[in-house]
Amino acid sequence: MSDLKKGIQNHLLELQLEIDEIFAKGRDSVVAEVSVGQIYGGMRGLVALACNTSYVDPYSGLYIGGYTTDEFSDKLPEEIFFLLSTGKFPDKESLVNFQTELNKRAQVPQYVWDVLRSLPKDTHPMTMLSLGILSMENESVFKKAYQKGLKKMDYWQYTLEDAMNILAKLPALAGGIYRIRFGDGQLIPHDSGLNWSANLAHMLGVNDDEGFADLMRLYLVLHCDHEGGNVSAFTSRVVNSALSDLYYAVSAGLNGLAGPLHGLANQECLRFILNIHEKLGADPDEDVLRTHILDVLNSGHVIPGYGHAVLRVTDPRFTAFMNFGESNCASSPCFKIAKKLFSIVPDILMHYKEGKVANPWPNVDAMSGSLLHYYGVNEFDFYTVLFGVSRVMGFCAQNILAQGLGQPIIRPKSVTNKWVIDRLNAQA
Ligand code: NMX
Ligand code: MLT
Numbered sequence: 001m002s003d004l005k006k007g008i009q010n011h012l013l014e015l016q017l018e019i020d021e022i023f024a025k026g027r028d029s030v031v032a033e034v035s036v037g038q039i040y041g042g043m044r045g046l047v048a049l050a051c052n053t054s055y056v057d058p059y060s061g062l063y064i065g066g067y068t069t070d071e072f073s074d075k076l077p078e079e080i081f082f083l084l085s086t087g088k089f090p091d092k093e094s095l096v097n098f099q100t101e102l103n104k105r106a107q108v109p110q111y112v113w114d115v116l117r118s119l120p121k122d123t124h125p126m127t128m129l130s131l132g133i134l135s136m137e138n139e140s141v142f143k144k145a146y147q148k149g150l151k152k153m154d155y156w157q158y159t160l161e162d163a164m165n166i167l168a169k170l171p172a173l174a175g176g177i178y179r180i181r182f183g184d185g186q187l188i189p190h191d192s193g194l195n196w197s198a199n200l201a202h203m204l205g206v207n208d209d210e211g212f213a214d215l216m217r218l219y220l221v222l223h224c225d226h227e228g229g230n231v232s233a234f235t236s237r238v239v240n241s242a243l244s245d246l247y248y249a250v251s252a253g254l255n256g257l258a259g260p261l262h263g264l265a266n267q268e269c270l271r272f273i274l275n276i277h278e279k280l281g282a283d284p285d286e287d288v289l290r291t292h293i294l295d296v297l298n299s300g301h302v303i304p305g306y307g308h309a310v311l312r313v314t315d316p317r318f319t320a321f322m323n324f325g326e327s328n329c330a331s332s333p334c335f336k337i338a339k340k341l342f343s344i345v346p347d348i349l350m351h352y353k354e355g356k357v358a359n360p361w362p363n364v365d366a367m368s369g370s371l372l373h374y375y376g377v378n379e380f381d382f383y384t385v386l387f388g389v390s391r392v393m394g395f396c397a398q399n400i401l402a403q404g405l406g407q408p409i410i411r412p413k414s415v416t417n418k419w420v421i422d423r424l425n426a427q428a
Contacts, residue, residue: 002101003094005160007086012156012404014087015052019405036420043229044309048412051228053084053397061316062226065089069222069316077197077220077393078102081167084225084397103192105168106199108176112136113187116180125385126258128177130251133166137247141165146243155243156404162246163396170389171196175203182379196220200389204377211328212375216386218324219372222317222364223387225394229310232257236395237402241410246399253395254388260304263365263387267380268304270369272296273337274380282333286344293341293348305366306345308359317364318342325371334370342366 001009032047054064062069065083072080075089078099082090090098115135116128137143142150142158150158176187188203197217206212228234236253240246257263280288293303308315322342325335342362349360369383377383 011087049228054225056227056310058312073320080224081393102168106190108169108172125382129385130254132173134251140245142245159403171200174389206376220390223390231262238410240399263384265304266365266383269365270380308363314361315363318362321367329374332374334373338370
């Protein structure tokens with residue numbers, strides 16, 4: 001058994017003991033309530049899920065296995081996947097074994113390229129990523145084992161196999177999508193001597209700079225997971241809870257990530273910055289920039305990269321990207337505009353329409369595009385694919401743990417307006 005699998009098995013035992021203890025203390029105890037506002041307001045703040053891969057604190061941001069964003073941001077994505085799914089970082093040998101296993105499975109089947117090449121030339125790269133993964137669904141080892149008769153307690157092991165096969169292929173898939181969609185269509189072969197993120201940097205074929213490989217590493221680390229309730233992870237979990245295999249679940253999660261209020265915000269951010277650059281120049285006057293932002297708000301648009309459903313402070317993932325920019329591309333025009341926006345936008349949003357914006361601070365998407373642009377990834381339609389490659393780690397870890405803990409199909413109760421009115425009348 002691999003160290004990763006052993007690690008997950010041990011983690012599942014620990015988590016199961018905690019759940020046993022929780023249930024012994026009171027399976028029927030009420031720990032949270034739901035308000036009418038939450039029923040109609042996207043369930044914001046409603047506590048209704050358990051997720052043990054990561055946790056988002058409104059005031060200090062993302063934690064993985066108890067580590068703050070600051071504490072894990074210098075790691076490799078492979079180490080982060082280990083942490084998400086086992087609760088611990090791998091030792092050196094376990095890491096190398098895991099990387100070797102990923103390298104063995106990295107080859108993307110030819111039919112995937114045939115599918116992707118047959119799409120209209122202007123297909124969005126997120127459609128290509130989602131479809132590329134979905135097109136491999138027939139390879140699911142979970143599905144095959146389930147059809148033969150799989151015990152519930154073994155679901156997670158086959159889900160892990162699917163996860164390994166999907167994760168291993170992601171750098172080649174994303175690199176290939178970039179080259180088909182924006183380049184000459186020539187694929188760059190996977191290099192078994194490189195790690196997961198370095199391979200992605202290599203297969204994009206944009207830039208040989210070490211700084212770019214390090215940005216890819218950081219990018220794939222910072223976007224990996226954001227607890228269980230974000231649109232993409234929740235979607236992926238709901239789909240997998242019906243025992244649709246991981247190919248269906250990952251593809252579904254990516255379809256949610258492709259929305260402008262979620263992962264697509266990163267491409268919208270760079271579009272926003274480039275637009276400022278074009279209209280107002282590389283170093284816009286603060287008052288002019290302020291007026292521009294108010295114009296955008298008053299025309300009914302959101303400021304991409306600002307706000308969050310859970311966070312109430314600057315996203316520490318934004319800070320990690322900003323620190324990277326300070327060290328690597330402080331004088332780049334896009335980075336400078338992104339920084340200037342950070343000094344202006346929160347104050348505007350804080351006071352906009354009597355403070356209706358719950359969180360005026362930047363999220364992960366406000367800075368990442370400027371860094372990619374500096375290294376020559378100028379096609380911002382591609383940015384969410386990079387977010388997606390990373391977030392698949394979270395989808396996989398969340399679904400493996402949920403399967404291992406025997407979690408049931410997700411099916412909350414919805415109600416009609418009449419039900420709510422009757423309930424309120426009964427309370428009056
Ligand atoms: N610009 C303008 N208005 C905003 C913004 C913003 N950045 N953020 C929130 N609002 C508005 C929001 O549209 C809503 O208005 P209305 O009542 O007219 O519908 C009001 O403020 C209250 O919304 P909140 O409770 O603050 O935010 P909510 O939890 O509903 O949504 C986001 C969270 C992230 C969807 C929202 O802040 C947003 O649309 N931000 C811009 C898009 C973005 O950056 N998304 C990326 C999120 C991170 N990610 O990568 O997934
Ligand atoms: C994420 O990383 O998923 C985003 O910050 C959105 C969220 O957490 O809701």
